[in-house]
Amino acid sequence: MIERTHRRLLDRVRRFTGVTGFVLVLAGVACGLATFAILTGMTPITPNADNTFLLMLLNGAVLLVLALLILGQILFLLIERRNGTPGASLQLRLVSLFSVIAVVPAIVVAVFATVTLNRGLDAWFSQRTRAIVDSAVYVAETYVHDHGEAVRNDVAQIAADLSQHRELFDKEPNNFIRRVANHALLHGLPAIFIFDPAKQKDGKQEFIARVVARETFSFFPPNKTYLEQADKGELVVIQPGEGGNVVRGLIKLPNFGDAYLMVYRIINPSIQKQLRDAQEAKKEYDRLMSQRLGVQLTFGMMFALVGFILLLAAIWVGLWFSDKVVAPVVRLLDAARRVSGGELDAKVTVVEGPKDLQTLSNTFNLMTDHLKQQRDDLVAASDAIDARRRFTEAMLAGVSAGVIGIDPSGRISLVNRSGLTLLGRSENELIGEPAEVALEPFLPIFEQALTRPSGFAEGQVDIERKGESRSLFARVTTESSEDASHGHVLTFDDITDLVSAQRNSAWADIARRIAHEIKNPLTPIQLSAERLKRKYGGQIHTDKHVFDQCTDTIIRQVGDIGRMVDEFSSFARMPKAIPEPQELASIVREATVLQRVSSSDIDIELDVSHGEFVFPFDRRLITQAITNLVKNARESIETRLQNQPEPRGHIEVIAGVNDEHPFIRVTDNGIGLPRENRHRLAEPYMTTREKGTGLGLAIVKRIMEEHGGRLVLEDAPMADGIQGARVTLLFDKIAAHSSAAE
Numbered sequence: 001m002i003e004r005t006h007r008r009l010l011d012r013v014r015r016f017t018g019v020t021g022f023v024l025v026l027a028g029v030a031c032g033l034a035t036f037a038i039l040t041g042m043t044p045i046t047p048n049a050d051n052t053f054l055l056m057l058l059n060g061a062v063l064l065v066l067a068l069l070i071l072g073q074i075l076f077l078l079i080e081r082r083n084g085t086p087g088a089s090l091q092l093r094l095v096s097l098f099s100v101i102a103v104v105p106a107i108v109v110a111v112f113a114t115v116t117l118n119r120g121l122d123a124w125f126s127q128r129t130r131a132i133v134d135s136a137v138y139v140a141e142t143y144v145h146d147h148g149e150a151v152r153n154d155v156a157q158i159a160a161d162l163s164q165h166r167e168l169f170d171k172e173p174n175n176f177i178r179r180v181a182n183h184a185l186l187h188g189l190p191a192i193f194i195f196d197p198a199k200q201k202d203g204k205q206e207f208i209a210r211v212v213a214r215e216t217f218s219f220f221p222p223n224k225t226y227l228e229q230a231d232k233g234e235l236v237v238i239q240p241g242e243g244g245n246v247v248r249g250l251i252k253l254p255n256f257g258d259a260y261l262m263v264y265r266i267i268n269p270s271i272q273k274q275l276r277d278a279q280e281a282k283k284e285y286d287r288l289m290s291q292r293l294g295v296q297l298t299f300g301m302m303f304a305l306v307g308f309i310l311l312l313a314a315i316w317v318g319l320w321f322s323d324k325v326v327a328p329v330v331r332l333l334d335a336a337r338r339v340s341g342g343e344l345d346a347k348v349t350v351v352e353g354p355k356d357l358q359t360l361s362n363t364f365n366l367m368t369d370h371l372k373q374q375r376d377d378l379v380a381a382s383d384a385i386d387a388r389r390r391f392t393e394a395m396l397a398g399v400s401a402g403v404i405g406i407d408p409s410g411r412i413s414l415v416n417r418s419g420l421t422l423l424g425r426s427e428n429e430l431i432g433e434p435a436e437v438a439l440e441p442f443l444p445i446f447e448q449a450l451t452r453p454s455g456f457a458e459g460q461v462d463i464e465r466k467g468e469s470r471s472l473f474a475r476v477t478t479e480s481s482e483d484a485s486h487g488h489v490l491t492f493d494d495i496t497d498l499v500s501a502q503r504n505s506a507w508a509d510i511a512r513r514i515a516h517e518i519k520n521p522l523t524p525i526q527l528s529a530e531r532l533k534r535k536y537g538g539q540i541h542t543d544k545h546v547f548d549q550c551t552d553t554i555i556r557q558v559g560d561i562g563r564m565v566d567e568f569s570s571f572a573r574m575p576k577a578i579p580e581p582q583e584l585a586s587i588v589r590e591a592t593v594l595q596r597v598s599s600s601d602i603d604i605e606l607d608v609s610h611g612e613f614v615f616p617f618d619r620r621l622i623t624q625a626i627t628n629l630v631k632n633a634r635e636s637i638e639t640r641l642q643n644q645p646e647p648r649g650h651i652e653v654i655a656g657v658n659d660e661h662p663f664i665r666v667t668d669n670g671i672g673l674p675r676e677n678r679h680r681l682a683e684p685y686m687t688t689r690e691k692g693t694g695l696g697l698a699i700v701k702r703i704m705e706e707h708g709g710r711l712v713l714e715d716a717p718m719a720d721g722i723q724g725a726r727v728t729l730l731f732d733k734i735a736a737h738s739s740a741a742e
Contacts, residue, residue, distance in 0.1 A: 031059050066312045098318025103311055147247045148237040151265045154187040155235055155249035159261050162194075166255040169208075181211045184263075190246070191217040191264040197227060198258060208259050217264060222250050230260055240267060332364055344372040401493040402472075406435045408487050422472065422494050424465040435488075442474055442490060449476040449488065461492070469678065471496045529554040577706035579616035584608070584662060587619055588655045591626035595634065602637055602649035604630070611655030615662055617731070621703045622664075626653075628696045629666040629727050636670025636725060647720045660733035667716045669724040682711055700729070708732040 034043075034055075045051055074095070081089050161183065162169075162176075169176040184192045194209040205221055226236045230252045238248040246264040253259045331348050338346035346368060348361040402419030406412055412430050420427060430438055435446070441461045448457035455478030462471055474492035533551040540547050585608035596604045630651060637649035652667040673681065682701040701711045712728040 027062050031055075031062050063308050063312065066316065067308075070312055070315050094321070095315060095318045098321070099311070099315050101314070103314075147265050147267050148239065148249075151247050151249035151263060152235055152237055154183075154189060154265070155251050155261060155263050158183045158187070158192070158263065159235075159251045159253055162261065163254045163256070169256075177209050177211070180209045184211045184213070187263075188265075189263050190214065190266050191219075193219055193262045194253065194256070194259055195219075195221075195262070196258050197221065197260070208256070217246075219262075220248075222248070222260075222262065226250055227260070328361060332360065335364065335368075339368060339371070344368055344375055401491050404430070404439070404490040404492075406488040406490065410435050412438060413487070419492070422465075422470075422492065423463070439490065442476070442492075445474050445476045446488065446490075449478055460495070469680075470494055526555060526558040529558065577618035577621050577703070579618055579707065581614050581616050582619055583612060583614050584617075584655050584664070585611040585613075587617075587622055588626060588653060588664060591623045592630060592653055595627070595630045602634055602651060604651045604653065606653050608653075608655040610657060611662075611664075613657065613662075615731070617707055618703075621706065622729075625700045625703045625729060626664060626666075628700050629664075629729075632696055632727075633666055633668035633670060633725070636672070637668055638670075640669075640671045640722070644722075647722065662731040662733075664729040665726060666728075667724065667726040669716065669719060669722045672715060672723050673713055673725045678713060681713060704729055704731075 074092075077092050077095070081092060158180075162180070165176065165179060168179065180192055180194070183189070190213040192209070192211045193207055195205055195207045197205070199206045205219060207219075210219075222230075222236070222238060226238060227250075229236045230250050233252070236250040238250060240247060245268075246266055249261075249263045249265075251261050253261050328348075335346040335348045348364050350358050350361045350365075400418055402422045403414070403416045404412060404419050405414030412433055412435055415427060415430050420430070423430075425438075436443060439446075441463050445457045445459050445461070448459070449455050456476065458473070458475040460471060461474050462469055464470075471494070472492045473495045474490060477489045477491075479487045479489060529551050533548070533555075536547070588608050588611060589606065592604060592606055630653065633651045634649075637651070641649060647669065650669050652665075654663075654665045654667075656663060682697045697711070697713075704711050709729060709731040712730055714726045714728070716724040716726040
């Protein structure tokens with residue numbers, strides 16, 4: 001619900017920013033075009049300082065608002081990308097691409113415009129242009145200056161001449177005026193005025209003498225500055241100006257009091273106009289020259305503003321376009337994410353837009369439909385396979401034989417509980433492991449199965465399990481089809497007890513036959529030897545000691561054979577155990593007391609402090625078992641002492657209970673148990689001693705089987721560099737419960 005509200009809010013923000021951005025982009029483009037038109041003179045608006053400032057202000061405002069809007073959208077995209085929103089990274093890449101595409105032409109145009117402006121200004125303000133302007137002004141000024149010099153000469157000559165004819169002025173004024181007119185004619189002057197500035201009538205200047213070529217020549221009185229200069233004796237040349245198209249010369253006439261002489265010389269009006277134009281152009285040229293840097297900066301800033309507006313407009317268009325393009329992609333990504341999460345019902349809404357995106361959306365929806373159908377089919381097939389697997393596992397779990405499945409790659413894919421128990425391994429140690437490593441003892445049978453057309457082989461395999469050797473009967477079946485092999489199935493069962501029972505049964509039958517066949521002649525042989533010794537022992541005088549030695553040997557050997565026959569008979573006719581509630585500690589004491597007396601050179605330590613409890617067992621058979629174990633321990637120590645006198649022989653007999661299992665443990669520091677064929681030591685006639693019958697441990701094992709217990713053969717802990725044997729009689733705890741019930 002929160003995610004849906006967030007999406008709606010984002011959609012509203014995007015719609016608002018989209019409309020606002022569109023309006024700003026149009027306004028920016030319009031401002032940019034208007035600025036360009038005004039600056040290039042394409043409109044009646046003059047690009048003066050005020051208009052240029054207004055244009056810059058307007059463009060700057062549009063640029064600022066558009067930049068803030070775009071910056072907000074970009075920051076929004078960055079936040080979405082950081083939050084892992086689908087499509088944000090793609091949209092940022094598209095915007096970056098649009099920005100690059102827009103900025104490169106903008107930079108090119110800016111550089112081109114700057115270079116063009118600089119080249120145009122350089123052309124306007126080049127040395128050649130400057131020389132032309134200066135030359136035009138110089139020519140015009142020279143022309144005027146030449147007229148001024150001519151006026152200077154004329155004024156000097158006329159003033160000198162008139163000063164010499166001061167008397168003529170006083171006596172013959174008309175002749176004086178005529179002389180002035182002659183000077184005007186001689187020097188080509190259109191007008192000559194002799195006046196006293198102080199003599200005026202009705203606000204008009206009165207003249208001492210006035211000669212004009214045309215009445216149109218008006219008198220323009222000189223200003224005070226010119227008069228002061230003339231008073232100082234200077235000859236003043238007044239350039240064209242308020243006096244019209246004439247150059248005036250002014251001088252104070254000597255000998256005439258405060259009278260001044262002013263002459264006019266006409267200059268060409270067009271030359272004067274050209275002079276004014278040239279001077280104005282020069283002033284404008286100098287003004288523009290001083291404002292060149294400002295013009296460049298102004299135009300540069302305007303170009304930059306317009307360029308930035310166009311760039312931001314392009315970026316906004318990129319944002320708008322990327323949003324239009326990315327929106328369907330985002331919907332696809334969202335749907336793909338939901339599909340990856342297992343929601344195969346996810347669909348993509350097909351909206352109006354590019355046909356390719358519509359096709360992609362339809363294809364995606366079709367794909368999800370197929371995936372959902374395939375998943376449903378797979379789930380149904382998986383359920384069926386799972387049901388078959390559970391049935392197979394349940395069936396295999398109830399099978400006592402071990403079953404191991406091997407895939408075509410040679411790795412273990414299946415093993416039942418019985419297989420794990422028989423191999424003494426865990427499921428993690430076997431599943432996925434190569435069969436040639438995990439099932440190395442079975443490799444010969446696998447090789448036979450591979451070489452046989454039937455793909456079947458069987459045989460007996462001996463393995464080590466928890467320090468014990470076990471015999472397994474294994475069968476290998478190859479799973480195959482017409483195309484290729486699909487793997488193997490290994491089944492095996494523990495036949496150790498069966499083999500042992502078969503051996504025991506066979507040996508028991510042999511023992512009965514041997515006991516029957518040997519025991520019959522033993523008594524007559526022994527009696528005959530004893531009778532020979534009694535009857536003829538006193539009659540033989542030659543080699544009597546030989547006779548006695550032979551008869552004693554016969555009697556002794558017959559006795560040994562008789563004892564062996566008794567052991568055969570005991571093994572062959574093992575009586576059935578008759579358990580009765582008795583104390584274990586007392587039986588252990590009685591069974592070891594005689595062994596202590598007969599073995600004074602061996603220490604026998606007895607610990608029955610934890611064995612003083614009652615439970616049912618056969619007293620005679622358990623006593624026989626303890627006697628056999630102590631006897632074996634003593635013989636093992638005696639064998640070791642023959643080669644290694646130290647340390648002293650030591651036998652420890654312990655009786656107690658462990659986890660409700662009563663036990664009797666005999667530990668010695670003799671030669672220890674052999675590692676090879678250790679599991680066969682309890683089989684009949686299996687012995688490692690020269691004079692052993694191999695029936696002692698076999699009888700003990702049968703006694704423990706009669707009591708529902710077992711015989712455990714182990715290595716004793718290392719002590720003084722000696723590792724002897726430790727043999728344990730472990731009773732079933734059911735017997736202990738029976739004891740408690742009693």
